[in-house]
Amino acid sequence: MKPLCWLAAAALSLSACSPKQPSPEPAPGSGTAAPAKSGKVEQILHKGNGAEPADLDPQIVTGVTEHHLIMALQEGLVIEDPKDLHPIPGVAEKWDISSDGKVYTFHLRKNARWSNGQPVVAKDFLEAYKRMLTPSLASQYAYMHFVVKNAEAFNKGTLTDFSQVGYAAPDDHTFSLTLESPTPYLLSLMCHTSWLPVHVPTVAKFGDPYQRITMSKDGKGGAQGNKWTRPGNYVGNGPFVLAEWRENEVIIVKRSPTYWDAATVKLDAIHFHSITSQETEEREFRAGNLHITETLPLSKIDVYKKENPALLKIDPYLGVYFYRINTTKPPLNNRRVRRALAMTVDRESLVKYVTKGGQLPAHSLVPPDTAGYNGTARVPTDIAAAKKLLAEAGFPDGKGLPPIQLLYNTQEAHRIIAEAIQQMWKKNLGIEVELLNQEWKVYLDSQRTMNYQICRAGWIGDYNDPNTFMDMWLKDGGQNETGWTNPEYDRLVRAAGATGEQAKRYELFQKAEAILMDECPIIPIYFYTRVHLQRPNVKGWYPTILDNHPYKFVWME
Secondary structure, X not given: OOOOHHHHOOOOXXXXXXXXXXXXXXXXXXXXXXXXXXXXXXXXXXXXXXXXOOOOOOOOOXXXXXXXXXXXXXXXXXXXXXXXXXXXXXXXXXXXXXXXXXXXXXXXOOOOEOOOOOEOOHHXXXXXXXXXXXXXXXXXXXXHHOOEOOHHHHHOOOOOOHHHXXXXXXXXXXXXXXXXXXXXXXXXXXXXXXHOOOOHHHHHHOOOOOOOOOOOOXXXXXXXXXXXXXXXXXXXXXXXXXXXXXXXXXXXXEEOOOOXXXXXXXXXXXXXXXXXXXXXXXXXXXXXXXXXXXOOOHHHHHHHHHHXXXXXXXXXXXXXXXXXXXXXXXXXXXXXXXXXXXXXOOHHHHHHHHHOOOOEEOOOOOOOOEOOXXXXXXXXXXXXXXXXXXXXXXXXXXXXXXXXXXXXXXXXXHHHHXXXXXXXXXXXXXXXXXXXXXXXXXXXXXXXXXXXXXXXXXXEOOOOOOHHHHHHHOOOOOOOOOOOOOHHHHHHHHHHHOOOOHHHHHHHHHHHHHHHHHHOOEEEEEEEEEEEEEOOOEEOOOOOOOOOOOHHHOEEO
16 A cells, blocks of 8 residues: 555644634624733633534433543542543542442542522432433443443333342442442542532423434534523532533533632633534634644644744644444345454555554554553455455445445545545445545444444443453443444443453453454544644643543642
8 A cells, every 4th residue: 555645745734823812802703802900810711612513411411522521520439640640539539448349338528509599409310310320311321330230121121120230329428339240430430520410300390301302303403402501500529610602612511619629729610612623623723712722734744843842732632543344234234344444554655645643553453552552353454355355245346336425524634535445445445435425423323323334433431441342242232332242242342340350351351352352443534633722821631541630639820
């Protein structure tokens, strides 16, 4: 495979790249405010946040965009240390673990409050977790609770008595959970949004709390989700409260006066700017309207490296960029076709000449050294073998194979990567590929309903353990969305979850990942790095492998 030099040559000049001093007033029409004023530093963080969020219900959403926002509005029993993300006390000021590692008892702070002034009590977590697991809500992240005794049975409807699920609230300030088996990563798991509480009485004011509000019928997005997540309605228990939501423009959160640790919070507000275009976001950064961007155009990486390296951040990031394959319909229900496609991607050229942000080529699913796990199964790049497989599937040199549609959400980087892979499949396999882009919410819906053939995807670890990448491919897994299932894969991953012995767990994961890479319901492309721009006056924002940054520890200087 020739290197993709045409893309390297396409890097744009950035002669006007030098950042301006922050503007004293909002840029007209930009919907942004000045990051800082002269004299006293204004404690308002302006952050690029990608696409317009689908919703702000922590028990419904699945995207990184939404995660960034919800972490400002809600707080769980456990939160993350800002420097290395190890679990530290949140609503729970401490916890006890039984000698067999199966029972965790959390002791809640007596001064924890919801934003409506009511105390946060153990029953709130009990009700929230019942909602999370209720089948009618169809939460895609319900499986994050399956480590808890009988949680999976309740979620799948084989158990209807929630009192049999391993949660208990013996008094207002004690909450306990009983696990199916010892789970060494439980406290890290509990930092995820799916473990955050919601104020169920507030949700109930605006409809049945156990029913999912789906996307608008026209499929074009717009206002959606439960009304409880709108400003004026939202009740949270985090360091910030929802103040304003201007769709496709900005979501503003302000410091919460009821937060138990309000004295630690330094920021007065955070403006999360919805900016889909990477080019627009980079221009807003240069104009002084953003302190932090969500991404950076691929064409600008080399320029910032040369001209403004202090503004460019390339951090480790526990994630994998991949393509999902809908395995339920011909011709992609054929393993040999899927594997031929996977073996024709020149990942080394992609990361060297296209993404250029220090990413690593991904020939497997789990990023290297995830909590000490290194997968050995690989999808090789082998064009000759791929051509042979395609011929064996009945499509020699791609003859007889109808055009395949590749879906990606609207973003320049996804388009460029898709075009490069489109060329690889055309040149090496003779396969015609049609590219289709959709706006974020529509794309999510197409993926969830499997209305696609091949679909761009990414998965950022929810916690630092290989299980966060492995359990999503279980049969009926909420995030699977490929139609693929393999009983032996399920058995291996479940067996890994039933043992607390790390060596044994990792051995089982190795075998499971080998099955996944052999059958290729997904095509791994590269392992992420976090590439973005950040102004030096943002403090308390440390590089972390999950790109989580507890906002109560962030300030402007």
